[in-house]
Amino acid sequence: MSRPNAADDHPCRGYGAHLLDDGRACFRLWAPDAGQVELLLHGTARPMWREDGGDHVLVAGAAAGDRYAYRVDGRRVPDPASRLQPDGVHGDSAVDDPAAYDWRHRDWRGRPWREAVICELHAGAMGGFDGVRRALPRLAACGYTALELMPVAAFDGARNWGYDGVLPYAPHPAYGTPTALRALVDEAHGLGLMVLLDVVYNHFGPSGNELPRYASGFFRADRPTAWGSAIDFRRPQVARYFVDNALMWLRDYHLDGLRLDAVHAIEPRGFLEHLAAEVRRACAGREAHLVLENEHNDAGLLRGGYDAQWNDDAHNALHVLLTGEREGYYADFAADPTAALATALGEGFVFQGQRDRRGVARGEPAAGLPPEAFVLFLQNHDQVGNRPLGERLTALADPRDLRAATALVALCPMVPLFFMGEECGCTTPFLYFTDYDGELAGQVREGRRAEFAQFAGFADPARRARIPDPNAPRSFAGSIPAVDDPVAAARHAQWFAHLLSLRKARVGMQAGAAHALGCRVLAERALHARWRLADGSRWELALNLSDRDVVLPGDAAAGVVHGEPADAFLPAQRLLRPHALVALAEAR
Incomplete structure (x- = not known):
């Protein structure tokens, strides 16, 4: 048994099996409740060194693909930080070598x-x-x-x-x-x-x-x-x-x-901030992008280290409009789904501190967050x-x-x-x-x-x-x-x-963030949303899921970029047709 020097050897500071440069690997397991921990490798059982705090560590000869397990107080278990489980979660672990893969696009730096x-x-x-x-x-x-x-x-x-x-x-x-x-x-x-x-x-x-x-x-x-x-x-x-x-x-x-x-x-919450x-x-x-699923609608995290949150509020309002379903969590959006969707498009969250159907206050103000x-x-x-x-x-x-x-x-x-x-x-x-x-x-x-x-x-x-x-x-x-x-x-x-x-x-390649200019309800099941893009131009979307024509506001942008269906918009009357969407733009 050898005692690794964690201060000198970076891989030994992480959990799991980490290959070193000398034909050996460092194995680390946190098992504070265990009396004895052994590494099972190459057909032998080797006692592991217990450190303060409950970590058990051992450096041993190993190569990529070698199978191993831990025996904790007599019970054989896989490594909870295993990088490779060839036989499933109940089988032995195996050593992985991430450095062995030859990346063809190693210079990739991602996309905004x-x-x-x-x-x-x-x-x-x-x-x-x-x-x-x-x-x-x-x-x-x-x-x-x-x-x-x-x-x-x-x-x-x-x-x-x-x-x-x-x-x-x-x-x-x-x-x-x-x-x-x-x-x-x-x-x-x-x-x-x-x-x-x-x-x-x-x-x-x-x-x-x-x-x-x-x-x-x-x-x-x-x-x-x-x-x-x-x-x-x-x-x-x-x-x-x-x-x-x-x-x-x-x-x-x-x-x-x-x-x-x-x-x-x-x-x-401090863990999320630390991560x-x-x-x-x-x-x-x-x-490197970080995205959340978060029922709490915590705007502070989006102003901190996180790029975005899945907008369940907007989805739920859209789903009610499209299907008429009102049970479960859709009940929170059933009273006025058009207004809820307008809030989501104009501000991000629908719930920004209001109480939901269960009486629970949910969310934080989202003012100033980019779309x-x-x-x-x-x-x-x-x-x-x-x-x-x-x-x-x-x-x-x-x-x-x-x-x-x-x-x-x-x-x-x-x-x-x-x-x-x-x-x-x-x-x-x-x-x-x-x-x-x-x-x-x-x-x-x-x-x-x-x-x-x-x-x-x-x-x-x-x-x-x-x-x-x-x-x-x-x-x-x-x-x-x-x-x-x-x-x-x-x-x-x-x-x-x-x-x-x-x-x-029109939207995705703009250098810099857009910001919302609000969203107006035009009629039941119809709305008009506006954004200012990074180049100063205005981008607008008008949606009409009703069965009747809806008149667009007089200050709506004049340039029709896309209609869905093709005759979604009648410019002379400024009418948005039923079951339609139109995209409009106005230069700076």
């Missing part, structure tokens, strides 16, 4: 956030990392400038959305190897595409997490959550575990940014997949309204996000799917169905029983994007690419 047009996708549903890589030319041709991968961290089973990950450092083996993920990112950069990754730092999945056995301090018994005890980000070892994870994705995989899932479940500061320091000299601080979307994995039957808007909305709303998202100065297949009018549902066995499989299935008991359409137990079983292989197979009519899909993709080309020419 204002140029982002995002396609969110599920790597498994696209055929793994290699399948996504093969789709890159098509996605780039559609006009996307960024991909956002749903979580790829290792989880139990072969199929999962990724939010049940238990080994956050290891790409899921069913999607491909770390090398395959690096090749995907490398090729994307060669096509001018950024790659963002969704990471889950607020909880671990229900199967395969061994941390409670030897590091109970990782969790807070006084803070229960929907997923179990909350993670204790007050502890320096825990904060370090997740900060190092973020830096690993950005450094070892050359990713362009991270989207942090459900940060409203992370306490204290952003560490990312900014480590990624100085290149673009690019908000990610705008009609659909994403949550808003489609968390429906009982996983329907896309193609099955729920008037096609004319959906087309106009899609144009609104594409041409708005907020950062647009589309869900995989939206670019070709995909109608395939996206269901919730997992791959659990035994009792856990039953709990997930019944828990999923119980979630919808409060909804009118599923109050009947017999109807709830028809909600697809997440563990059935067909739930995953039926979620793979497909098109029924290739000719219609090609036409839709061409139209979609035209929208994004127009966005690039």
